[in-house]
Amino acid sequence: MRVLIVTAGSRGDVAPFTGLGRRLLDAGHQVAVAAHPPFAGLVAGCGLDHRPLPGDPRELIRARAGAASPEEAREVTRAFLERLADGVVAAVGRGTDLVLTAFGPAAFSRAAGEAFEVPVVGAYLAPAFPTREFPLPGAPDAGAPGPDGNLAAGRALLAAAGALQEGAVARLRARLGLPAAPSAAPGGDIRPVFHGFSPLVVPRPADWPDQVEVAGYWWPARPHGWRPPAELTDFLRAGPPPVFIGFGSMAPGEGERLGELVVAAVARAGVRAVVQAGWAGLCAAGDDVLAIGNVPHDWLFPRTAAVVHHAGAGTTAAGLRAGVPAVPVPVMADQPFWAARLHRLGAAPAPLPFQTLTAGSLAAAITACVAEPAHRRRAAALARRIAAEDGAAAVLARVGVAREG
Secondary structure, rough: OOOEEEEEOHHHHOOHHHHHHHHHEEEEEEEEEEEEEHHHHHHHHHHEEEEOOOOOOHHHHHHHHHOOOHHHHHHHHHHHHHHHHHHHHHHOOOOOEEEEEOOHHHHHHHHHHHOOOOOOEEEEOOOOOOOOOOOOOOOOOOOOOOHHHHEEEHHHHHHHHHHHHHHHHHHHHHHHHOOOOOOOOOOOOOOOOEEEOOOOOOOOOOOOOOOEOOOOOOOOOOOOOOOOHHHOOOOOOOOOEEEOOOOOOOOOOOHHHEEEEEEHHHHOOOOOOEEEEOOOOOOEEEEEEEEEOOOOOHHHHHHHHHHHHEHHHHHHHHHHHHHEEEEOOOOOOHHHHHHHHHHHHHOOOOOHHHOOOHHHHHHHHHHHHHOHHHHHHHHHHHHHHHHOOOOOOOHHHHHHHHHOO
């Protein structure tokens, strides 16, 4: 069967689907991943076909940050979504028997699936259905609103996302000769939906709709032939396990400021550190600090004493898989949700908001994380239980049913 995975966003929105795609490939399916051009090498390096989606999310982040007003930022996003909608249709139109779609482009994937008479299955990396059990990731922080408040916050978040996409979805469906969208919530009418995170981290809410499941993590695949840089292996051998520090796709253009802060924090905490540049272009150097580019987290994290990160879904998962404690520094979107989960699970101290981060607060958090053995014990225990899960199995079974049908 020809399977097309559609995803949009940063590296963390693409990497988990390389692992899911490889599992499908190993099961005998043809697999392509529709993603933005910056990730063509990542996809192809994992043995999967790449179908380009227009736009560069880094440019979108910069344009939104430079907007003169919230309305201008929304207009920038709407223009990006218009191009994305056309790209999804083009990717599906190149031929496929089944679409697996991430949450962000789900409404566009649904329209393309209808137009080409191809089934569409949801493959979401964060909770995407309102529930009384917790506010959805990205919902405004209302303290402890209770079950009714949780449900209302989730609905409001999805309504806002739907309003942002509404014009692009309506115009796309009109061009394709389709009726108006059956649901205003992005991806809300797709079934089945599999969520790619562990039920140990977020158990499936009892009030979610039928055919909406929590499958378990989809681990990123390593690029074929990847080897760790000699400089990195030498650094790891030269002393005790370092702390990893990286902020993924966050804070583009703030690399110099963050680098100075990180170097000062590492010195105060008295630890060694491996610092990943990310989209911020994080610059850090010193006798006990090594700057690196992209390195598979499944290889690096087990060799560290702790991981300091922005609490994106993928990096959070990688830290839990490695069984090492975390210092979450959430910036935006779903990151405060995952940061709070890490703390509640006992695998991390209280989150440090990125906006108020200082060298002193980061040093204190690193020291507390490394010095408190309970964090490491809890992280290691979670890692053992997560290792027994097979998040891709439910998706593979669903694709097998589609092929037989």
